[in-house]
Amino acid sequence: MELAPTVRRLDQLSSIGSDPTGGLTRLLYSDEWLTAQKYVQEEMAAMGMTTKFDGVGNLFGRIEGKDLPNETVMTGSHIDTVVNGGNLDGQFGVLASLTAVEYLKEKYGQPQRSLEVISMAEEEGSRFPTVFWGSKNFVGIADNEEVKDIKDGQGKGFVDEMRRQGFDFQEQTRRDDIVAFVEEHIEQGSILETEGDQIGVVTSIAGQRRYNITLKGQANHAGTTPMSYRHDAVYGMAKIVTLALERAHEIGDPLVMTFGKVVPKPNTVNVVPGEVLFTMDCRHTDPDFLIEFSTQVEEMMKEVAQDMGLGIEIDRWMDEAPVPMSEKVYQTIENCAKSGGYKYRVMHSGAGHYSQIIAPVYPTAMIFVPSIGGISHNPAEETNFEDLVNGVQLLADTLYELAVANCQTKCNGLSKNTSYGVS
Known part of the structure; x- marks a missing residue:
């Protein structure tokens, strides 16, 4: 040709x-x-x-x-x-x-x-x-x-x-x-x-499921707030991300999961973050597995937030089979x-x-x-x-x-x- x-x-x-x-x-x-x-x-x-x-x-x-x-x-x-x-x-x-x-x-x-x-x-x-x-x-x-x-x-x-x-x-x-x-x-x-x-x-x-997740804690002084007194939204996010990605790595292909966007508030060096917005993108070729896995992650997020005294909002804005x-x-x-x-x-x-x-x-x-x-x-x-x-x-x-x-x-x-x- x-x-x-x-x-x-x-x-x-x-x-x-x-x-x-x-x-x-x-x-x-x-x-x-x-x-x-x-x-x-x-x-x-x-x-x-x-x-x-x-x-x-x-x-x-x-x-x-x-x-x-x-x-x-x-x-x-x-x-x-x-x-x-x-x-x-x-x-x-x-x-x-x-x-x-x-x-x-x-x-x-x-x-x-x-x-x-x-x-x-x-x-x-x-x-x-x-x-x-x-x-x-x-x-x-x-x-x-x-x-x-x-x-x-x-x-x-x-x-x-x-x-x-x-x-x-x-x-x-x-x-x-x-x-x-x-x-x-x-x-x-x-x-x-x-x-x-x-x-x-x-x-x-x-298929794809995409989320906006918001964790709400309490902003406070980075120098005067002891670690045990904090309601750190970014700490909660870090736990969620670690648990979810470790599980995704255990399962492997064709599951893929990405936490691609993080917006902490107030986003400054000397304040404990009182709120954080982050995204999650989860994909798989089996519709039942995609729903089951992402639902388990949603429940895990709620448990982490409850254990840490944080509020949580989960918005699943894309759900493509x-x-x-x-x-x-x-x-x-x-x-x-x-x-x-x-x-x-x-x-x-x-x-x-x-x-x-x-x-x-x-x-x-x-x-x-x-x-x-x-x-x-x-x-x-x-x-x-x-x-x-x-x-x-x-x-x-x-x-x-x-x-x-x-x-x-x-x-x-x-x-x-x-x-x-x-x-």
């Missing part, structure tokens, strides 16, 4: 929203975001695709199938970035999809099933306090009321910015033609690189990885992706390629060129099996009559 088009497109797209520090900033409904979407649209059209935007800015490029035009195999990723992010997260998946479809079109002509590439409007939630706006609209579950009053850091309204770029709320409809969805992405972790694997075949996306991928789709990916001779790993994703929004509606799976050092959301984000090549080739091979080969007898039994949802 010739990767020159991907390199050219990656260089061009990475110049749109480039940051002087070397990173990439392309936020939803910014001018840079619209310029990038229009560039992708031009590349789609140059390949002979029919293109269109939906009401919120998701971009679609389509090649009509010759035998089963009303059955669509879709691939793609998102075009937005975090602030000062890398040049692979999201946009590599879009460009890999373009290259894979272009390769199949040039080699085999018109596919049996329709092939479609999507450049999703938004995943990251980096500008406005909302996430998965593009994919939620795509599957028809977006709540328009949630975004009507939200603003970015400069006070610009979500709806005003959406309309400024020529988009508006759309009818919440759901397509009935999509028989498979494949997303390619960098791993954003270090497992593949550490284990020497070339490809990750993703079978599930971990794990999302399994479609067995039919990920087995197709795995079969292609075996045939291609790749060293691959069947794995879950600890990070969230828009595939978790799509998978409950359409048969979906993901392909991971290694990330050097596991670094992502950072200008230093990088993947070896050979790994990028492998990823694009495997995506093309997978799309061939799903859309180009004799779909009456192949494609792992996928059909328009497949019951939508996880299979």
